[in-house]
Amino acid sequence: MANITSLNVNGRKLPVSVDSQTSLLTVLRDYLNLTGAKYGCGEGQCGACTVLVDGQMTRSCVTQAGKVAGKQISTIEGLEKDGQLHPLQQAFIEADALQCGYCTSGMIMSGVALLKKNPKPSRAEIVKHMDRNMCRCGTYLRIVKAIEIASGTAKEVRK
Amino acid sequence: MKPLDDELEIELEIERYELFADPLYNFTFNRRQFLKVFSGGIALLVPMSNLLVASAQQEQGESGRGRFDQRVPNEIGAWIHIDEAGTVSVFTGKVELGQNIRTSLAQAVAEELHVSIESVRMVMADTDLTPFDAGTFGSRSIPFMAPQLRKAAAAARETLVALAADQLKVAPAEVRIVNARFVNHDASKSLSFADVAKGRKLVKAIPADVTITAVKDWTIAGKSVPKVGARDFVTGKHEYTSDMKRPGMLFGRVVRAAAMNSTLVSADTKAAEAISGVTVVRDGDFIGLAAPDPQTLARAEKAIAVHWKAPGQTSAAQLFEQLKRESSPGRGGARPVGSIADGMAQADKKLSQAYTVAYIAHAPLEPRAAVAEWKDNKLTVWTGTQRPFGVRSELAEAFRIPEENVRVIVPDTGSGYGGKHSGECAIEAARIARASGKPVKLVWTREEEFKWAYFRPAGVIEVSSGVKNDGTVTAWEFHNFNSGASAIQSKYAFPNQNIQFHNSQSPLRQGSYRGLAATANHFAREVHMDELAQLVGMDAVAFRLKNTQDQRLKAVLEAAAQAFGWGAKRPAGRGAGIACGFEKGSYVATAAEVSVDPKTKKVKLERVVASFECGAIVNPVHLHNQVEGAVVQAIGGALFETIDFQNGEILTAKFSRYRVPRFSDVPPIEIVLLDRKDSPSAGAGETPIVGLAPAVSTAIFEATGQRLRSLPLVPNLS
Structure with a gap:
């Protein structure tokens, strides 16, 4: 089986030696110690494993590492810049858009992908884009609000 | 109506994992173990017995007036420690799972110690470091743990102030705590927590007469404090x-x-x-x-x-028949009241109906x-x-x-x-x-989590009742087979009632689920109440108000009805329903509006109003989040979640076969929180889940004329 020797993650070329068919999620978590992306289902249904590949929302649990070798992979760990949270990270805190937090990395990465291609999404566009991300604690309305805060379209912040 | 007494409920409760309400064993964190981890500084201990006394008083609805043992207790339920470096640590066996109890308990301690919440370190759920705790379930952390930690923190403050006064050579009454320092009257002299704790080795049990901050004087509790550690969660740093x-x-x-x-x-x-x-x-x-x-x-x-x-095993198709067939004789969910025969004789109309609930999975996102x-x-x-x-x-x-x-x-x-x-x-x-x-x-893989954990029990509930034309329910006979006894009692004042829970042989492994059987029992009871209201031509809210004297239940029901605009006319294809209830010290009323496409029969939840009251509110934003989350989770059990199984195999062992609520399933939800500063704070993690299913069933009935009596509802719509 073909092996890959490195992955570009968060702007850095990281050496790793794995079979190219290994899931990107496994490589990130178990070989590169980037555990921000989570395992939730292994079938691309829950979105907890979401990362960006060349800016596109990607389910890392159903993506083979070989398919993304050479591409730019962004994970939650790379979102904070110089100690400054990404506006969507900040908005998640402001909107209290999490309970257990296990879905949060995937939610934020999916939201970041949305805001990249659509900086002022409508509520319906947010729901449509985020619909493949699950939150079992039921904080969906707050996540919508967080995305609206980050995009500057929020009407009021829930307290 | 008198609530079930604790003993009776424990005897009846089949959700075996929650039988650990009180410690059954004596392997607690005792004094000897405590001294092993206590390295110096000042410690205030909460005796285990206090947690139990508080628990008993809460359930009897009495206010705290316990007399506590002044000696260093043999068994410790929690402790607060100010180490020699001045760090305040709280040691409790409670677990943080997203309910934000780490935050709420830190609020309680910070308030009594007169320090900021950031200066309180919570050490939780480590069996070597924290005292025994039966578990984090049953909405118990806020009513039982928080007041005790408050007392410990208040006692710690008094102790520290006395020591500081002594060191500063001023009267204790003169010493205040400002910015984590003990200061004298004109702030000319001050000491840090470390200055006071250094070189000490002082251990005290919380005294009987310690007074805690009255709810009206709360400045840290009662406020929307952000989740402790939130930054680590939004950056992916938190290590699960x-x-x-x-x-x-x-x-x-x-x-x-x-x-x-x-x-x-x-x-x-x-x-x-x-x-x-x-x-x-x-x-x-x-x-x-x-x-x-x-x-x-x-x-x-x-x-x-x-x-x-x-081996050959029961399949889903035989489930409800088996649960009834294999059930034990009823063991009395409550003491019978009056006579069903008399109640039926007084009734103008009678109704018998059966309701069912499916097995469902918790499916926590972290397996x-x-x-x-x-x-x-x-x-x-x-x-x-x-x-x-x-x-x-x-x-x-x-x-x-x-x-x-x-x-x-x-x-x-x-x-x-x-x-x-x-x-x-x-x-x-x-x-x-x-x-x-x-x-x-x-x-565990997701498939393992679905197959080898345990489920919310399925159940069959049979209700027979009688009602007078004026809306008075005269007889209420209620039999729950397998799903459980939680909230089998209600706040309705039925003059004649016979309420029984029947154990049964469950083909699947079953256990606790948020709210336990309160969801099933509220579903059957509240749908049945709606059916009775309809029989006598009464409004659903008026009918419920007529059958209860409980002011807190009335208050949440009226609040939900008002916020919802109950009684307004709705267009064809739309329907609304309302339900209310009580469990674990808190009250909920939920109103829902649905639309049903006449051709496709697609049910859409259009909006939900939930009013909730759990005594004095500790953290409004987190309470709001809990209630909203419970409503969202309830959508799954109400509309589409069900475990299918055949001959010992779980057929719905992945998310592509087990549908849970998603963004697009969630309607606008309005939460009305009633803050009762005169009532002790109750837990809020469970009860808000119980009202949605009956409200939605009723709403679908209004929209379509079909009365759905099985959860989940949608597959049953024809």
């Missing part, structure tokens, strides 16, 4: 059990059968054992694997050939996970469980070692909803780790 790595750690797997109750016929593991670095554990029907990396583990798993044999490490004959396991001490017992029993040789640590966990009371994954990880001689991480 499944994220952990230990030096030399192996990755573990368990080889499983397809069907429950399977026995191993044969297994060929030679090829797997031949792979370098792979450990194969064979122990009875258990086959475990470990490998240094996931790829090797996957290869080893593929190399194993296993044959299982499974069960454990990291197990043996050193000498001592075992440490990090695992996401709601019962760290219970899991410690399970481990000690499984490996026949003393409990003091087992340490269970629970990192803040990716949710539970009552589904993580048990220690299967911890035991499996420990078994594989013992065989391999290295630390082992085992993370």
Whole structure:
């Protein structure tokens, strides 16, 4: 089986030696110690494993590492810049858009992908884009609000 | 109506994991163990007995007037420690799973100590460091743990102030705590917490007469304090059990059968054992694997050939018939009141109906996970469980070692909803780790979580009732088969009632689920109430108000009705429903509006209003989040969640076959929180889930004329 020797993650070329068919999620978590992306289902249904590949929302649990070798992979760990949270990270805190937090990395990465291609999404566009991300604690309305805060379209912040 | 007394409820409750309401064993954190971890500084201890006294008083609805033992207690329920560096630490066995109890308890302590919430460090759910706790369930942390920690913190403050006054050579009444410093009247002299705690070795039990801050004077509690540690969650830094790595750690797997109750016929593991670095554990029907990396583990798993044999087992199609057939005689969910025969004789109209609820799964997004490490004959396991001490017992029993040789640590966990009371994954990880001689991480797959955890019990509920034309319910006979006794009683004043819970033989492994059977019992009761209201031509809200004298129930019902605009005309194809209830010290009323497409029969939840009252509100934003989350989770059980199973096999073991609520399923939800500063704070994690299903069933009835009496509702719409 073909092996890959490195992955570009968060702007850095990281050496790793794995079979190219290994899931990107496994490589990130178990070989590169980037555990921000989570395992939730292994079938691309829950979105907890979401990362960006060349800016596109990607389910890392159903993506083979070989398919993304050479591409730019962004994970939650790379979102904070110089100690400054990404506006969507900040908005998640402001909107209290999490309970257990296990879905949060995937939610934020999916939201970041949305805001990249659509900086002022409508509520319906947010729901449509985020619909493949699950939150079992039921904080969906707050996540919508967080995305609206980050995009500057929020009407009021829930307290 | 008098609530069920605790003893009776415990006797009846079939959700066996929650029988641990009171500690059954005496393996608690005793004084000797305490002194082992207490290194110096000042400690205030909460006796275990206090938590139990508080618990009993709460359930009797009495205000606190306990007399507490002044001696250093033998058994400690929680403690607050100010170490010699001045750090304030709170030690409690409670677990954080997203309900934000880490935040709420820190608020209580910060308030009484007159310090900021940031200066309180919460040490939670570590069986070596924290005192025994039965578990984090039953909405108990806020009503029972928080007031005791308040007392401990208040006593700590008094002790520190007295010591500071002595050091400052001023009167204690002169000393205030400002910005984590003890200052005298004109702030000319001050001491830090470290200055006061340094060189001390002082241990006190909380005194009987310690006064805590009145609710009206709260400045930290009662406010929307952000989640403690929120930054670590939004940056992906927080380490869940499944994220952990230990030096030399192996990755573990368990080889499983397809069907429950399977026995191993044969297994060929030679090829797997031949792979370098792979450990194969064979122990009875258990086959475990470990490998240094996931790829090797996957290869080893593929190399194993296993044959299982499974007995014939009940399938979903026979479920409700079996639950009734195999049930025991009713054991009295409550003491019978009056006479059903008399009540029926007074009735103008009578109604008998049966209701069912399906098995559903908790499906916490973080599946069960454990990291197990043996050193000498001592075992440490990090695992996401709601019962760290219970899991410690399970481990000690499984490996026949003393409990003091087992340490269970629970990192803040990716949710539970009552589904993580048990220690299967911890035991499996420990078994594989013992065989391999290295630390082992085992993370269950989603399929394993669906198949090998446990479910919310399915149930059949039969209700027979009589009602007068003026809306007075005269007779109420209620039989719950298998789903449980929680909230089988209500706040309705039925003059003649016979309410019984019947144990049964469940074909699937069942256990706790957020709210336990309160959802099933409210579903049956509230839909039945709506049917009765309809029989006598009364409005659903007026009918309920007529049958209760409970002012708090009336208040939430009226608040929900008002916010919803109850009674407004709705267009064709739309319907509305309302339901209310009480459980675990809190009150809820939920109103829902649906639309039903006449052609496709697609049900859309258009909006929900939930009013909720749990006494004095501790953290409004987190309470709002809890109530909203419960409503969202309830959508799944109400509309579409159901476990399908055939001959011992779970057929719905992945999210593509088990639908849970998503963004697009969630309508606008309005939450009305009633803040009752005159009532003790009750827990809020469970009760808000109970009202949605009956409200939606009724709404669908109004929209379509079809009365749906089985959960989930949607598949039953014809």
